[in-house]
Structures are given as C-alpha cells and as structure tokens.
Amino acid sequence: MDDDILLKVEDLHTYFYTYEGVVKAVDGVSFYVKKGEVFGVVGETGCGKSVTALSIIGLIDEPGKIVSGKIIFQGKNLRELSEDEMRKIRGKGISMIFQEPMTALNPVYKIGDQILEIILLHKYGIEDIKKAPKDIKKKERKRVIDMLRLVRMPDPERAIDSYPHELSGGMRQRAMIAMMLAAEPSLLIADEPTTALDVTVQAQILNILLDMRDKLGISIILITHDLSVVADVCDRVAVMYAGNIVEMADVYTIFKHPVHPYTRGLMQAIPSIAEKKEELKYIKGSVPNLIYPPPGCRFHPRCEYAQDICKKEKPKLIEVEPGHYVACHFAKEFFEKEKESDKNE
Amino acid sequence: MSEDAILQIYGLKKYFPVKGGFFGKVIAHVKAVDGVSLEIKRGETLGIVGESGCGKTTLGRTILRLIKADDGMIFFNAPPDVQDRIRELVGRKDEKSKRELEEIRKKYDLNRKNDKEIRPYRRKMQIVFQDPQSSLDPRMTVKKILAEPLLTHKIVPSHKVESKIIELLELVGLKKEHLHRFPHEFSGGQRQRIGIARAISLNPDFIVLDEPTSALDVSVQAQILNLLKQLQRDLKLTYMFITHDLSVARHMAHRIGVMYVGKLVELAPAEDLFNDPLHPYTKLLLEAIPIPDPTKRKKERKLFTGEVPSAVNPPKGCRFHPRCEYFMAGVCDKLEPPLVEVKKNHYVACHLYTKG
Amino acid sequence: MTEVEVTGGFRKAHESQIKEFKYTLYLMRRSPLTMTGLIMLLFVVIVAIFAPWIAPYHPTYIGGQQYWPYDSSQMLSPPSLQHLFGTDDMGHDLFSMVVYGSREALYIGFIVVIVAMLIGITLGAYSGYVGGWVDEAIMRVCDMFFAFPGLVLAMAITAALGPGLQNVMYALMVVWWPGYTRIIRGQVLSVKENQYIEAARAVGLSRFKIIWKHVIPNSIPPILVQATMDLGNVILTAAGLAFLGLGAAAYTADWGVMVSQGRAWLLAGYWWWSTFPGLAIFITVLAFNLFGDGLRDILDPRLRR
C-alpha cells in the first residue's frame, strides 16, 4: 500500500515567533496523499491550512519555522534537502496555486512568457528566457498554447500575449494553473483556488483541476473552507481545527458519518439549498488565538459535549473504522451513535 | 399588488464613467445598474443574487442615495394610497398622468432630493457592508464608532449615549468590555456585529445587507444569519439581502431577484425560484453550486462556458445570449426581453416566455 | 459629554491604546538604526533645551539682534579646554554659538514643517475628498510650485523679501506646502475608498465632519514619516540659504551663517570655525532622516497586523 503514497506528512509542527508570542499555527499534523487522488483540507480561517501547505513546499519565512516533523515526498524527507535541491522539487515535484493569482503572476511580463520561462527552466535548465535559442522558443510556444488550451483559456492565442491585469479573475486563475502545470509536477497544492471567484467560474476551475488529475495523473491537495467544494471534488478529506487535524476519512464516509463535534457543527451550519430551515445550527464562539490555544482538546470551549477530560488531555487521532480517523475523547461513542441513527433511518 | 411597500423603485440606472486618454476624457460608461424596477414589502427580506460585478452593491448604494442614480425613481415610505397611485401612473404616457407623477416625485422621490434633504432619511435606512475589515474606522474605539450616529441624529441625550451603546452591544451579542477596544482587536464575526450595531442604532425601518457574511467562516456566518433574523423579528426590519451565495439567499429571503450585468432577469418568491427556475441564467447558477453531499455529485460534469461580460459593452439584445443554450438567433441578439410576470409573482426577462 | 462610569478607570478605558504604545516601543527597540536616530535626536533636543546651562557664554539681545561677548585677545584660537570649538576672528566662543544654534535650527525646522503641514493637510484633504474643480485648481497651483527647483524658489523669495530669519522661514513654508498637499491628497484618495467613509455618509454625517473625523486622522500617519525627514531637510536648506548670505546676520548663532563665515578661513588653516557648525548640521539632519526612515517601518500597516 505504501507504493501508492506520494506524500506523507508526519507530526508536523510549524510555529511563528511573533511579538505577542509563539503562534502554534500547525501543531502536530499527520496525513498522507495517494497518487492520483484529490485530497481536501477543510477548516475555517486561521486554522493552519495555508501554513501546512507552505511548510510542505518549504516556503515558510521569518518569523516562521518548521519546528519538527517529517515531510516525505517520493521517499525523500524534504526537510533534509538543501535549498537548491528544494528549488528543484518546487515546480517539477510540487507546485502550488494561490487564492489570489495576482500574487503569483508577475504584472510586468506577458502570460505566455511567464509560462514559457517555467518550461525552459525545467526542460532545458535555461534561467534567462532571453538567452534561449529561437527554435526552442518557437517550439515551446506551441506547448504554451496547448497548456492554455488544456485549462480552457478562451482564445489562447490572444491570452498568451496579454499581461495579467488584462485578464479577468477566472482567466488569471487559469493562467496560473497552466503555469504551475507547465513543469509537470506530480503534486499540485491548490490553496483556496476558487474562493475569489464566482460560482460559475468556480465550477469551471474545479472541472479543470479534475481534468488535470484524470489526464496527467497528478495528485492534488485542495485547500478550502467550503465543505460543498470538498463534497463535489475530493476523494479524501482532512478537517483542520486550530492547528490540528480533527477528522480524516474518505469523502463519502465523512459526509455520511461525521464523528467529530466540529465536523458535525460545520456541516449543520451550512445553509442548505435543498431545504429551508428556520434557524441554522451554529458553533458558538470563534476560532481561538493560536498563541494561547485552549489546553486539552482545542475545540473544548466551543464543544457542546465537552467533559473534564477534554480540558486536560489532548485527544489523539484514532481510527474508528478503517481509514476513518478522529481526534476526540469520545470518538468511539459518537461513532456508534452515528451508526445507530443511520440504521434507524 | 397593493401590499404596503416600503420601497418602490422604477427604471433605476447608474452609469459610471470610464476615463481614459491623455486628458482623462470619458471614453465609455460602465452600465452598473441599467433599468431596475422592483418593490420591497414592509417586513420582508428581498434577496438579490448575482455574480461579481453584476451591480448588486451599486443597486444598494443608489437606493440609499450613497451615490446618485442617473435616472429612475426611488420612493421610500410613501403613504399606501400614494403607493397605489404611483403604480397606476408609472406606465402611463399621457400628459396629465405625467404631471401628476411629477408632483408625487417632487414630494417623495429620493432621487429628487439633495444631500441636505436626504439626511433625515438616513435614520430610516441603513447599510451593513461586506468587508468587516474596512467598514470600521481603525482609529476609533467601538464606543466612538457607535456614538457617532447616536450623536449625529440626537437619538438619545448625550449623557445616555454610553448606556445606549451598551444596550446595542448586548443586542448584537457583544459585551460592555468591548467598549474601548479598537476594530483590529476583534474577529471578523465580531466586527460584523459592530457593523450591525451601528446600522440598528438609529432604529431604521430598512437595511441593505451587502454580503454581510461573505467574508466570514461558515460557523460564524450561521451566527450572524441567525442574529439578523432575530433582529428582523424583534425590530420589525425590512431587509434587502445582497449575496452571491444562493443557499444563503434561500435561507434568508422571502423573495429573490437574480441580477445579470446590471439587469434584473428573474424575480420570484424564494421557494418558487429554487423549485422552478425559469431564466436560463438562474438555471445555470443553480447548476453550478456545489452541493454539500458527495452522493449527489453530478454524474455529468457540465461544461460551464464563458464568463460574465463586461458592463461597459454588454451584449446586444438579451445580455445572456452569448452563454445561453436556448439562444434563438434573430430574437435574443436583437431585442431586449422585458421583465414580465409569467406566473403569479414570478417575473422573468427572457424571450422563451414572452412569445406566448 | 458627561460620562456614566460603567467601565472602570483610566487604565481600563485606555487599555488598547497602552497596548498599541507598548508595541510601538517594541518595534522601535528592534531597529538599531531607528534607535541611533532617536538617540541622536534626543541629544540635539536636550542640547537645545539646556543650552543656557551647557554653554559657557551667552548672547545679549539688543533690538532683536543677537550680540555675543568676545575677547579680542583670543581671536581665531584653536580648540582648547577654554574654548572647546575654538574661536572666530572676533574672539567669540564657537562652542557656545553652536550650542545655541541648535535652538534656532529646531525652531526653523518645526515651525516651517508644522505650518506647511497644516496648509497641506487642509488643502490636500479637500482636494482629494471633494474632487472636481476644487481638486483641479489646487493641483495646478501645486504643479506651478513644483516647476521650480525648491532651493532656487526659496532663494528668489528670500531675495525679494530681504535677508533675515523670518523671511527665510516664510520662503521655506511657501516651498514646502505643495509637497504635503500632494501626499495628503494621494493618501485621502486611498482612505476615501474605505467602507467606513461610506458608512459615515450612510449614517448622515456631514462632509465637513467626515473629512475632519475620518479622512484626515487616517491620512496623517504616512506623512509623519515625511515630516520627520523634512525637519532635517528644512534645516539643511535654511543653512544653505544662510550660507548664501540670505539668512541671519553675521556673527549670530546660526549654523549656516557660521559655516559661511568660516569658509574663507578654512584654507588658511583655521579649520574649526566651519567644521563644528557643519558637523552640527550633519548630525541633526542625519538624526531626523534615520529616525524618519525607521518610523516608516514602524508605522507600516503590514507590521501592525
């Protein structure tokens, strides 16, 4: 089974050393991603999703630091690699797309040139696009157009000569996906790729991501705060809360039998398009400050089932059924209850 | 249609100039709101949905006269008999009716009032903004932020301001400890609560809620939506709820209007809109929403093509025609479909329904 | 406004401000250059305040004109224990004059910058917020001022008004206000986009109140940086004008005048006359620039969460 595991993160801790104190943004996160799967990471703002992603591709900057843990990608622990080796992994091994494409696209270069640069760098090792031989440039320009066509950019011949600001939000996101795929990575991390987009454009972008997976066989880590997006496209999901993974399972299981009180709370808080409820159930309070996270189970101040033990002991991630992990002291009981109520239906 | 309407708008238009060239000449116009007519009944929530840039915010801002409409009428809180008369007069072309309407407009049309005359109306209509980050002055404490409207309109004598503020804070679920804090010390949800407290501080009748939860987490969104519903019940408020999230609209609204590139394309009771969407664009929107249930994944992934066109040069005829799968050449790209009542209280602007 | 005391004392009511202040101090402590600037600045300010106690000799004023005691037997004597910075060609104690000169330098700097800022804030805020022809008119006037190099304009104005400290200051104010107007206007244009401005309008605040309560307070922090650096630049320009003979009268405690007068003697080996006031100018201008630079980082909203 280990063969088809592409990425394995073990007990990752990433902290930020700030004036107010140490922000424990990621505090003991473990998961794995299989080849060719779409792995979803959901959670609310500030629960450590982006920091997890940045830790994986080694882009944590001052005042942040990976304190401990292993990140094993294709059998190599990325934390032991030099910055040079890491740069090679970035792009060819792992690519990342961001919520706001403008931050990743260079405003003063044409879209086509930016994609071309990446192709040249990874295929020919040419750092400076100006030094590239003409015939190679010509040949690869075709590939750039193909890439843009792959992400269903409308009118790719025109887009290739456009500057980022001349494109709409959806087109920019497509350009960035094309750029990130240009180096043919085996893992694509998409950090809220559709949060800034409209629903119809979101649907298009999600379709493209699934397409890429099917056509190129890459794995995707899809970070989002939207459970509906997860339900729509992911194969397996991890739910994060305050720097921890609280529940992890395949998508059908987790939506059928959500076990952790946080996961259940999230699901009930979504207004449904299918039926109208008078009142929404909600989770009281808000995400805690990660400098002084609550002791024990970090969810306990907001949890309606919290007991004394929850305030003292941090629950471990345990397997309640094959492939279904939950970090809650009462995971087993909740799980049984879920199953029970399922039978009654 | 003679229910008490708190707001009646007719043919509202707002064009923003686009400047360019060397001397900043106006080279084109963004037709952000292009002829919108609707009524909002007292005590209801009217949802306005649509994609980014379709003119939802602009519609809300023009109604509140935060920006001045280029054309159209806005009647706010007109007496019921006048409301009826307006409805009768609006369509008529004869001189006598026009003159009578003109008289009514002079008295009631917000679009005819200057900045000074508008100020008393500000008490009665308020707005909650989308971005809780930028809607509160970062240099003011909560107390100062909430005291401002109270003092401006002399809602309470000045020695009672502080206790009134505390009352407001409690109403929106904050505490008096928060009085002297700055906005950046609050979470997004809490900031939005402050924004809501500011809006209700003047005891308004009508509030425009411009995507009040789109910057918030789902668990917090649920808190705010519940709070808004509760305030509506307790304070007898009328809402215009702007959102791009159809499920939120469904949860909050009694009636929903769908906008596309500056125009209202469909207006219907919420249940009706979801059970029986008529306009092809509404259908597309409903299709595109992901459902939070993996077992209901769409087997066939529909290819959503195209994007929202620019409001500077909207397509001729029906603005949706370049993306529409029911496109009828020679009709849809020539004639602009009017908004007509197809079923009871269900209005659509599409040629599929006008031909008969 | 009478306050109902429901929320505890001063400390509690200002808890947030105190926290902000502590954070500012922390950021300052972390930046060595800012601290260097600040220490140098404090040094200059202390010298200015305590000049009468620091300097061994003191001027007398007759009809607004400054007269320094002198000792002809000590003419052009090099630095010694008795005269730390030496003496000039009349036997004035240069140390005392440099010490007193700090008062004048700071005085010019602060008055000019404050007046220029006040003009700039008012015009810039209205220009940016109101827009239209008001904006157009104010900006075109600013452009006219920008068309001349600052020093040349200041020289022309001082020359027209006649030399003297007051006139130098008027000239500098005239030269400096357009800069502030422009920065404030730019700042206002971006502050204006914030939704809290619209919220204030929705609540029914008048334009006047919006400008003074919301727009201006939020536009000022970025110009504090500029103002700090300008304090140094104004002092430098004033010294330049004095050097050209457009400032205070000869033999007054003005650094620019002193450098100017000593210049002729420099090559003859009497280096101290120009050097010490020159150093004083250098230190002061550097101090303001270092501190201003540091302030930019400290006030950076990204650092401030």
Ligand SMILES: Nc1ncnc2c1ncn2[C@@H]1O[C@H](COP(=O)(O)OP(=O)(O)OP(=O)(O)O)[C@@H](O)[C@H]1O
């Ligand atoms: N002050 C303005 N000047 C020029 N154009 C404007 C201005 N305000 C809005 N627009 C344009 O008007 C159109 C409608 O904008 P509006 O803000 O009403 O959209 P919206 O539906 O609220 O979108 P979103 O969902 O992104 O908030 C857009 O094309 C926008 O660029």
Ligand SMILES: Nc1ncnc2c1ncn2[C@@H]1O[C@H](COP(=O)(O)OP(=O)(O)O)[C@@H](O)[C@H]1O
């Ligand atoms: N550069 C940084 N400096 C300090 N704290 C940071 C930094 N980046 C992220 N954090 C903190 O780490 C936590 C997790 O952040 P993030 O991973 O961005 O959340 P999200 O799940 O929304 O992507 C938050 O508390 C955030 O404030």
Ligand code: SF4
């Ligand atoms: S461990 Fe306790 S507090 Fe945490 S989720 Fe489970 S029941 Fe709630």
Ligand code: SF4
């Ligand atoms: S009018 Fe024509 S193009 Fe427009 S929505 Fe109806 S069928 Fe489609």
Ligand SMILES: [Mg+2]
């Ligand atoms: Mg993030």
Ligand SMILES: [Mg+2]
């Ligand atoms: Mg909007």
